[in-house]
Amino acid sequence: MGFTVKEFHDLVRILEQHPEWRAELRRLLLPDEVLALPQLVHELITAQRRSEERLTRLEETVARLAEAQAHAEKRLERLEETVAQLAEAQARTEKRLERLEETVARLAEAQARTEERLARLEERTDRLEQALERLAEAQARAEVRLERLEETVARLAEAQARTEGQLGELVDTVQQLVVDVGRLKGDALERRYRERAFSYFAPLLRHIHVVPGEELMERLEEAEDQGVLSRQEVEDLLQADLVVRGVRREDGKEVYLVVEVSWGVGPMDVHRARRRSDILSKTGLAALPVVAGRFLSPEARAEAHTLGVWQVIDGHQGRTNPD
Numbered sequence: 001m002g003f004t005v006k007e008f009h010d011l012v013r014i015l016e017q018h019p020e021w022r023a024e025l026r027r028l029l030l031p032d033e034v035l036a037l038p039q040l041v042h043e044l045i046t047a048q049r050r051s052e053e054r055l056t057r058l059e060e061t062v063a064r065l066a067e068a069q070a071h072a073e074k075r076l077e078r079l080e081e082t083v084a085q086l087a088e089a090q091a092r093t094e095k096r097l098e099r100l101e102e103t104v105a106r107l108a109e110a111q112a113r114t115e116e117r118l119a120r121l122e123e124r125t126d127r128l129e130q131a132l133e134r135l136a137e138a139q140a141r142a143e144v145r146l147e148r149l150e151e152t153v154a155r156l157a158e159a160q161a162r163t164e165g166q167l168g169e170l171v172d173t174v175q176q177l178v179v180d181v182g183r184l185k186g187d188a189l190e191r192r193y194r195e196r197a198f199s200y201f202a203p204l205l206r207h208i209h210v211v212p213g214e215e216l217m218e219r220l221e222e223a224e225d226q227g228v229l230s231r232q233e234v235e236d237l238l239q240a241d242l243v244v245r246g247v248r249r250e251d252g253k254e255v256y257l258v259v260e261v262s263w264g265v266g267p268m269d270v271h272r273a274r275r276r277s278d279i280l281s282k283t284g285l286a287a288l289p290v291v292a293g294r295f296l297s298p299e300a301r302a303e304a305h306t307l308g309v310w311q312v313i314d315g316h317q318g319r320t321n322p323d
Helices: 004-016 018-027 039-197 213-225 231-238 267-281 298-307
Strands: 206-208 242-248 254-263 289-295 311-312
Touching: 004 254, 039 254, 039 289, 039 311, 213 231, 231 242, 254 267, 267 289, 267 298, 289 298, 298 311
Parallel strands: 254 289, 289 311
Antiparallel strands: 206 242, 242 254
């Protein structure tokens, strides 16, 4: 009678319910060698673990030996370097000894020469003593002459002091004269630009008209009354050397030129023209700053280009518009 599938499943169910029967069934079904396998595997695992532990200790020992070997090699290298340094030091010492021997030899030669010179010097000492006696006599005579010379120098110093005082007065006079001449030249140049404004500013304007002081004053006082300008600004603009009205050639617009005239135009002239032109612009008039003179310093030229100030130099066609 065969073993059916149902009976097999019943057997499996029974074994699941009775675990102690499974061990008995394995003993009946499996040979002793197979049953001994778990024990053998456990023993192999234990032996493998002991082998790995011994291998780990062996690797650590090898590492310590390698480290000791490296340390020994480093000490050996340092020892070799020390020996090399000692050898170099010995070589340098030998060279220094050689040079020292040469120096001692030269010193011996120099000592011999010195002794010879001392012998000659003793011979010359007597002659020097005689010469010193003659020098002492000459010194006494020189002191007498020096006293007379000091008296002469003292008289010359007094005369020099008087001359320096007179020269200082002369310098002050000349400086004041230079200032006066400069002021006269500036006044003359300002009058020339005022009288010939139609010629000097023609390249820029048409229908040129020099604004009289009364007309300018009237407009500025009106702006002051309206609170547009302060009294300080009015007084500042009234100090302008020249104010010119005209029609600008490039666009036909009426503009005012605020002109600072100086024989030699400097940076301060440029700044004054710019400031006073800005003051006039506050009144609603189109104003342009201008500096005019016989020559323009490099610093003033740079400031004029920076601040946008026109330059009329020496009254010729050398008029330049700032970049």
